[in-house]
Amino acid sequence: MKILLFGKNGQVGWELQRSLAPLGELVALDRHSKEFCGDLGNLDGIRETVRQVRPEVIVNAAAYTAVDKAESDAATAHTVNAEAPGVLAEAASAAGAWLVHYSTDYVFDGSGSKPWEEADPTGPLSAYGRTKLEGEQRIIAQCAQHLILRTSWVYAARGGNFAKTMLRLAAERDRLTVINDQFGAPTGADLLADVTAHMLRSALTGPATRVAGTYHVAATGETSWHGYAQFVLDCAAKSGRTLRASPDTVDPVATSAFPTPAVRPHNSRLNTTKLRSAFGLQLPAWQQGVARMLAEIT
Numbered sequence: 001m002k003i004l005l006f007g008k009n010g011q012v013g014w015e016l017q018r019s020l021a022p023l024g025e026l027v028a029l030d031r032h033s034k035e036f037c038g039d040l041g042n043l044d045g046i047r048e049t050v051r052q053v054r055p056e057v058i059v060n061a062a063a064y065t066a067v068d069k070a071e072s073d074a075a076t077a078h079t080v081n082a083e084a085p086g087v088l089a090e091a092a093s094a095a096g097a098w099l100v101h102y103s104t105d106y107v108f109d110g111s112g113s114k115p116w117e118e119a120d121p122t123g124p125l126s127a128y129g130r131t132k133l134e135g136e137q138r139i140i141a142q143c144a145q146h147l148i149l150r151t152s153w154v155y156a157a158r159g160g161n162f163a164k165t166m167l168r169l170a171a172e173r174d175r176l177t178v179i180n181d182q183f184g185a186p187t188g189a190d191l192l193a194d195v196t197a198h199m200l201r202s203a204l205t206g207p208a209t210r211v212a213g214t215y216h217v218a219a220t221g222e223t224s225w226h227g228y229a230q231f232v233l234d235c236a237a238k239s240g241r242t243l244r245a246s247p248d249t250v251d252p253v254a255t256s257a258f259p260t261p262a263v264r265p266h267n268s269r270l271n272t273t274k275l276r277s278a279f280g281l282q283l284p285a286w287q288q289g290v291a292r293m294l295a296e297i298t
Contacts, residue, residue: 001023001024001025001056001057001204002024002025002027002053002054002055002056002057003020003023003024003025003026003027003055003056003057003058003059004027004029004049004050004053004055004057004058004059005017005020005026005027005028005029005059005061006029006030006038006040006046006058006059006060006061006062006088007029007030007038007060007061007062007063008028008029008030008038008061009030010030010061010062010063011154011155011156011158011159011161011189012061012102012154012156012189012192012193013028013030013061013062014156014158014189015156015189015190015192015193015194016028016059016061016193016196016197018193019190019193019194019196019197020059020193020196020197020200022197023057023197023200023201024056024057027053027055029049030062031062036049036052036053037049038062040060040062040063040079040080040084041076041079041080041084043079043083043084043087046084046087046088046091047087047090047091050088050091050092050095050097051091051095054095055095055097056096056097056098056204057097057098057099057100057200057204058088058091058092058097058098058099058100059099059100059196060084060085060088060099060100060101060102061102062080062084063080063081063102063132064076064077064080064081064128064131065128066128067106067126067128067260067262067264068260068261068262069261070126070127070128070131070262071126071127071261071262072261074127074131077127077128077131078131078134080131081128081131081132081134081135082131082132082134082135082138083138084135085101085135085136085138085139086135086138086139086141086142088101088139089138089139089141089142089143089146090142090143092143092145092146093142093143093144093145096145097145098145098146098147098200098203098204099139099143099145099146099147100146100147100149100196100199100200101135101136101139101146101147101148101149102148102149102150102151102192103132103133103135103136103148103149103150103151103214104128104129104132104150104151104152105150105151105152105184105265105268105269105270106124106125106126106128106129106132106265107122107124107129107132107133107136107150108120108122108123108124108129108265108267109122109123109124109125109265110125110182110263110264110265110266110267110268111123111266111267112267113183113267113269114267114269115222115269115270115271116216116267116269116270116271117216117271117273117274118150118213118214118215118216118271118274125262125263125264125265126262126263127262128262129265136148136214140214144212145203145212146212146213147196147199147200147203147211147212147213147215148213148214148215149192149195149196149199149214149215149216149217150214150215150216150217150270151187151192151216151217151218151270152184152185152187152218152268152270153184153185153186153187153218153268154187154188154189154192155186155187155188155189155290155293156188156189156190156293157293157296157297158189161293162186162225162228162229162232163228163232163290163293163294163297164297166178166228166229166232166233167232167233167236167241167243167298169245170233170236170243170244170245170246171242171243171244172244173244173245174244174245174249175245175249175250175251176229176245176249176250176251177250177251177253177257178225178226178228178229178250178251178252178253179224179225179226179252179253179254179255179257179258180224180225180226180227180252180253180254181224181254181255181266182224182225182255182264182265182266182267182268183222183223183224183266183267183268183269184218184222184223184267184268184269184270185218185219185220185221185222185223185268185269185270185286186219186223186228186286186289186290187217187218187219187286187289188219188289188290188292188293190289191217191219191283191284191289192217195217195275195279195281195283198279198281199211199215199279202279211278211279215272215274215275215278216270216271216272216274216275217270217272217275217283218269218270218272218283218286219283219284219285219286219288219289220272220283220284220285220286221285221286221287222269222286223286224252226250226252228290229250230247230250231247231287231290232290232294233245233246233247233250234247235290235291235294236294236298239294239295239298241298
């Protein structure tokens with residue numbers, strides 16, 4: 001089996017290179033790849049890539065993720081997040097391939113406190129959210145064999161992340177100020193990659209209609225960014241790391257204290273019942289994954 005991966009050097013894409021390798025021959029691309037086009041901004045190029053590679057599975061881990069920049073660069077965000085997934089869906093359908101695509105809680109309006117279910121009404125608040133939602137819609141319309149995985153608050157040991165930022169600031173300052181009215185579950189790129197491999201293996205061994213669809217994937221539990229920061233500093237202190245700030249000197253503030261071009265959802269909680277039931281999975285607590293990541297980087 002041949003698997004075509006777009007976005008190989010992103011946080012999720014990097015982990016997918018590991019998790020997908022046992023399933024088949026992996027052709028992993030990024031936007032700078034030479035042999036085949038991996039740039040989602042080049043629609044004709046990625047269409048030709050699928051034609052040449054002839055994969056049984058396409059995994060799209062590439063996206064325009066600069067949430068604030070998308071407000072002023074909506075055209076590029078639309079090409080990458082909406083049009084490109086549509087092209088991949090059309091090409092996957094023509095090739096008889098499965099398409100795996102990652103989406104986001106930003107397709108919802110962030111209201112309330114109930115974890116979002118897959119069938120809940122959408123209502124994106126930003127250009128990023130609108131383009132990601134359109135990408136989902138184009139895939140559903142054009143490719144029956146699809147798995148859309150919505151997730152939130154993704155982190156990885158590789159590259160920058162919220163925890164690393166908190167550790168850096170805590171080494172420089174006596175007090176930190178962190179938002180406490182946005183809620184979600186920090187979700188590791190490694191967990192997303194492993195869940196993806198499990199889902200794909202199941203999808204490939206049975207009728208497509210049995211598991212095709214949209215799923216929410218997130219670690220178990222919930223916290224605010226403020227609670228997340230406190231947990232990170234507590235883990236650091238227990239590991240013997242010397243910091244100026246401590247969990248007790250992280251001050252909570254409202255989202256309004258940090259104005260941004262793009263509106264952030266207050267409720268990023270995702271209900272994962274559908275995923276766990278369909279694939280027999282147990283998702284770990286968010287603290288488990290964050291603690292493991294911190295042990296790796298400190």
